[in-house]
Amino acid sequence: MRLMDVRSDLAPTGTLRASINLGNPVLAQGTPAAPSGVTVDIARELGARLGVPVELICCDAARESFAAMKAGRADICFLAIDPAREQTVAFTPPYAVIEGVFAVPAGSPLTSSADVDRPGVRVGVKKGSAYDLFLSRTLAHAEVVRGGEGVTVFTEQQLEVAAGIRQPMQAFAAAHPGVRLLEPRFMEIQQAVGTTRTRRDDTLGFLRRFVEELKANGFILEALRRAGQRDATVAPPVSAAIDVGQRTGREPAREPAGEPAREPAREVAAQGATGQAAHCAEPNQ
Numbered sequence: 418m419r420l421m422d423v424r425s426d427l428a429p430t431g432t433l434r435a436s437i438n439l440g441n442p443v444l445a446q447g448t449p450a451a452p453s454g455v456t457v458d459i460a461r462e463l464g465a466r467l468g469v470p471v472e473l474i475c476c477d478a479a480r481e482s483f484a485a486m487k488a489g490r491a492d493i494c495f496l497a498i499d500p501a502r503e504q505t506v507a508f509t510p511p512y513a514v515i516e517g518v519f520a521v522p523a524g525s526p527l528t529s530s531a532d533v534d535r536p537g538v539r540v541g542v543k544k545g546s547a548y549d550l551f552l553s554r555t556l557a558h559a560e561v562v563r564g565g566e567g568v569t570v571f572t573e574q575q576l577e578v579a580a581g582i583r584q585p586m587q588a589f590a591a592a593h594p595g596v597r598l599l600e601p602r603f604m605e606i607q608q609a610v611g612t613t614r615t616r617r618d619d620t621l622g623f624l625r626r627f628v629e630e631l632k633a634n635g636f637i638l639e640a641l642r643r644a645g646q647r648d649a650t651v652a653p654p655v656s657a658a659i660d661v662g663q664r665t666g667r668e669p670a671r672e673p674a675g676e677p678a679r680e681p682a683r684e685v686a687a688q689g690a691t692g693q694a695a696h697c698a699e700p701n702q
Contacts, residue, residue, distance in 0.1 A: 424467045426620045427612065428492055434472045435460035436482040436491035440543070443515050443584050443646050444495060444608060449475035455513065455640040455649075456495040459610065462636065463493070463627060478565075480545025486611065493624075494611045497547030500554075507614045507621055509628040511607035511652035512637050516583040517548040519599040520568070520590055525577065530603045533578055534559045540578040541571035547606050548580050582606070584648055607652065629654060 427433065437452050437460070439445050445454040452475055464471035474491050476482045485491040487505050498508045519540070521527050533540065536558045542549040544563040553561050559578070564570030568589050571579030579586070583602065590596045610628055612621070631637050637651045 420467070420623075422617075423620050423623045424469060426617050427624075428467060428469050430492075432470045432472050433460065433464045433467060434474055434490065434492045435463075436474045436476055436485045436494040438477075438479050438482045438495060439475050440478040440481075441582065443582060443649050444513070445475075446644060454644045455637060455646070458636075458640040458643075459495070459512070459628075459631065460493065462631065463610075463624075466627065478543065478545060479547065483545065486613065489613075492612060495608065496611050498607045498609050499547055499550045501550050502611070505614065506611035507616060508609040508611045509625045510655040511609045512628050512632055513608045513641065514650045514652050515606045515608065516602040517551070517580060517604040517606055518583045518586050518602050520571070520579040520581070520586055520596050521577065521599060523595045523597050525597075527578070527599060530599045530601055533599070533603070538578055539574070539576040540580050541567040541569075541574070541576045542580045543567045548582075548604060551604050552580060584646070625655075 435456075437445050437454075437456055439447070439449070439452060444456045445452055447453040447457075452473055457473060460471055460473065474485055476485060479496055482491070482494045482496060483502060483506070486494040494506065496502060496506065496508075498511060502508075519527075519530055519533055527533060527538075534556050538559040539562050540552060540556070540559050541562050541564060542552060543566050546567075548567075549561065549563060552559075562570055562574060562576055564573075567579045567581045568586070570576065578599075579589075579596075580603070581589070586598060590598050610624060612624065632651055632654060641647070641649050641651070
């Protein structure tokens, strides 16, 4: 498949529409009108490779980004790899790894992450987040309580535990002396580029190799550093023997032929009625 075929498959409108989750401060920062961060940098670089303009569709939560992809409003998204999402989204190998941690009141009898899964323990999570999906599958005794933010529902309902991403959870604990974090992490969150599972094999292979190249050449590391996210970890390389076929159950793809010289990416803002960059609509669920 030629690059022009990948372009028409991945960006059929002629613009690469990338869903950006501003609710994850490790991966995206700024405002809908002026987003920044590693996911924004990856989207712009992919647009440059394809030679198409980039539309950044900013969302407030992973569930909104997922809904945009599922509804066909976005061509690519940036989400944590999760079995529930893989039913709809085809993921690349991860480009970054972050950690999920628990927070508890300072006087809590819980001393380790392993202590959380017990009767009578309620865990506040951000609805639809990677750690919501993970804890909903894995907790056998503790109760998951969902809200707009895990720390908000934890505070408002005086829950026993809050769950979240390490960096913002550290900031929350630092700002609230009556809260401490539990170690070790309860999960490793693998962040990847996603697209619909209806894409052609060669398109999925192109995306996979694109992500592996950005990890290998230092692009991801530099993007994380520019964003001030020095605690985030670049995901390790995936073995060349592992191809997209093993993620999709289809035959591995070949490299697109006839790749033209790169041209600078053009970018258009996702405009709402007020002229500001539009947020994804809240899913009806």
